[in-house]
Amino acid sequence: MKKIINNPDHVVDEMMAGYISAYRRYFEKHPSVNGVISKQRRKDKVALVIGGGSGHEPMFSGFVGKGLADAAACGNIFASPDPNTIYETAKAVDQGKGVIFVYGCYAGDNLNFDMGEEFLNGDGIATTHVRVRDDVASAPKDRIEDRRGIAGDVFVVKTAGAACDSGRSLEEVTRVTEKARDNTRTIGVATAPAQLPGVDKPIFELGENEIEYGMGLHGERGVLRTTWEDADVLVTKMYGQIMEDADLKSGDEVCVLVNGLGSTTITELAIAYRKVKELLDKDGIKVHDTDLNSYCTSQEMGGFSITLFKLDDELKELYDMPCYCPYYAKGELTGANMSDVEENAPVEAEPEFDENDVEEAAVTRSRAGELTELSAEDARNMLIYIADKVIAQKLYLTEIDSAIGDGDHGIGMAGGMQKAKRKLLQMQGTEDVYAVFAAAGKAMLLSMGGASGVIFGSLYLAGAKDAEPKSVLGAADIARMERKSLGAIQDRGKAEIGDKTMVDALAPAVAAMEANTDKTLLEMLKKAEEAAKQGVEDTKKYQAKFGRAKSLMERAIGYQDAGATSVWLIFQGMREFVEDKM
Structure with a gap:
């Protein structure tokens, strides 16, 4: 068109x-x-x-x-x-x-x-x-x-x-x-x-x-x-x-x-x-x-x-x-004459998503091979890698969302991840791992709009907010952070497993993390990624209880949820970074 x-x-x-x-x-x-x-x-x-x-x-x-x-x-x-x-x-x-x-x-x-x-x-x-x-x-x-x-x-x-x-x-x-x-x-x-x-x-x-x-x-x-x-x-x-x-x-x-x-x-x-x-x-x-x-x-x-x-x-x-505005009026109220108005300068604003700003960043790791914990610098680079990964999947997420929603999820996620990436690129030298997650989440929350802005911003922000500063996070720390984020997301959005939302992927991923905190960071993330992927597949069985798809009732069955898909991509990105298989 x-x-x-x-x-x-x-x-x-x-x-x-x-x-x-x-x-x-x-x-x-x-x-x-x-x-x-x-x-x-x-x-x-x-x-x-x-x-x-x-x-x-x-x-x-x-x-x-x-x-x-x-x-x-x-x-x-x-x-x-x-x-x-x-x-x-x-x-x-x-x-x-x-x-x-x-x-x-x-x-x-x-x-x-x-x-x-x-x-x-x-x-x-x-x-x-x-x-x-x-x-x-x-x-x-x-x-x-x-x-x-x-x-x-x-x-x-x-x-x-x-x-x-x-x-x-x-x-x-x-x-x-x-x-x-x-x-x-x-x-x-x-x-x-x-x-x-x-x-x-x-x-x-x-x-x-x-x-x-x-x-x-x-x-x-x-x-x-x-x-x-x-x-x-x-x-x-x-x-x-x-x-x-x-x-x-x-x-x-x-x-x-x-x-x-x-x-x-x-x-x-x-x-x-x-x-x-x-x-x-x-x-x-x-x-x-x-x-x-x-x-x-x-x-x-x-x-x-x-x-x-x-x-x-x-x-x-x-x-x-x-009342009066240019598109709706009642009664006799027409406003000022054009001669009474000063010329305004051209209005410019930063776009929600700049398609010319999608070059992948130079992502580094503290060492080659499998990571056993995340330093602040590793966490910063991991979130930059995840941002690039999600931005690259904008059209894929748009297609999924268009099936039962309004098609804006891919654009919103790409825009939010782009803002998070820009913030992270400015944070070189930060020593607190939680501060890295919080900064990325806040950048997403304040820029994305839609339900995804609050929800996915909270995925990074809520678990790290008000946490005591730490220079490194192990498997158990990350599991606790994601449990806190899940709780905040559910408190705000009220979604449960089976409601056809991102919670269908996030909740089983968090449960898998908690069940595997005694294993290595990589093994824990592999289990979380597998659980999130299965959660995405499970959303195809559900009617939607939230969002634009809820009015479709049984007509939403057979389609996967776009938000859950984004959660899976994020956990996949975490695993790929930790495993050194980017």
Whole structure:
């Protein structure tokens, strides 16, 4: 597919530069991270920060403005922003009244925004969050907290922005934003797949007469593949599923959004709305306002979603308050004239992953042959070797992730490992082995975004954090470190063996290490590598309990997990380095 881009690894940075330049009357970019900040935000109020992966434009950067968000933290394509981006963006707009975060309920966003909040709380900044979970197809009502956030983001962000601008307290803003979230229901379908920039095939393939029903926003498959039907038949089915889930009755009042996913025309959206309005009229439900537009997209994905937002007097008043940004406006609020704005310098930022910076580093070892322990210098070189190994497998990991996810795992892992490698190359002469692991993990955590950033950063960081400095690590030390990392990962992500995550490879690898600490370092790592490889194979048997694949249910069976595969590659790299078989 032809995309109007340059280097695919620089898409987000170049998009951000163009966006800020085009709308500099309204926005400025955070100087060090991919955060879009409103120049026209009101003073002395609760700050609203939204965010998520890029690739959904105009959501999220296009919903920063008067009466809307004060700032947006933007991640890589289909990947959540990293904790540092979230922290720095929110800190830039905090006015001492607290910060509320609004974002879609996805594993990566949940983990990274939680950590961003922890950083802000550590600075004494009060925070709350509301996770949008409007997708009725992604989980049953008794597991509503597992539902994805899709086009319902529009109504929740609009409500939160109005509540903040009306001067309400952080507690009150949170309450009414949660009410808006709980009154919002959406379902979507895809008629054509999305394709990530720089990847040579779409995330999934559809037959000529097939659609994905229950579609998310990240290019992941729907909950059901079915045959195409006429618009009226399809809309009736979608409307019926929303009504089964929503608390709507005759006499109620709603706002309606028929949202295109990227390549759907206004003509098609209008045809769909025609049937929605007919069904609402039949049920005696009043329509207060309607939008036919593509606000929450997924690159060039074909298809649409229907969102119903139930109003009461409070929500209606907030919805009717004026707002303005270049892609969404209500009421009479148009902003400043271009003549009032100073020219900004071109916006440049370091890319998430630089394809020109993939040359393998010169890796050295303290001696030839098998190592019996790891010095700080050996650990540094081993992690550099592992980084090069994972970077070289970017396309392999992307292919695995594309089968049941959104295809961003390879890009995220390569980008994180590249940042870790750069940090490690600066650490020559370090004597504490734990400091080497901690530095590499922190570099990954603060740069990767997505669920992988927090999880794989913790793989290196959590086990080494706060450990007493040591100049060498033996087999038992490494086993203890990895057990601590596993515990931290499970505490944060809640995954267990059988949930089809990286834990399926990491947990048996750690168990194998602990069972073989009385053997040599190499023998222990061989057992860990074997256990991790078997864990990867076992993931093919499981349904996914976390991540983008969880909505596929049994359709995820037969595919291996990309995160588990990365764990296996890491243990393989450790064994190869220690054995001197790189």
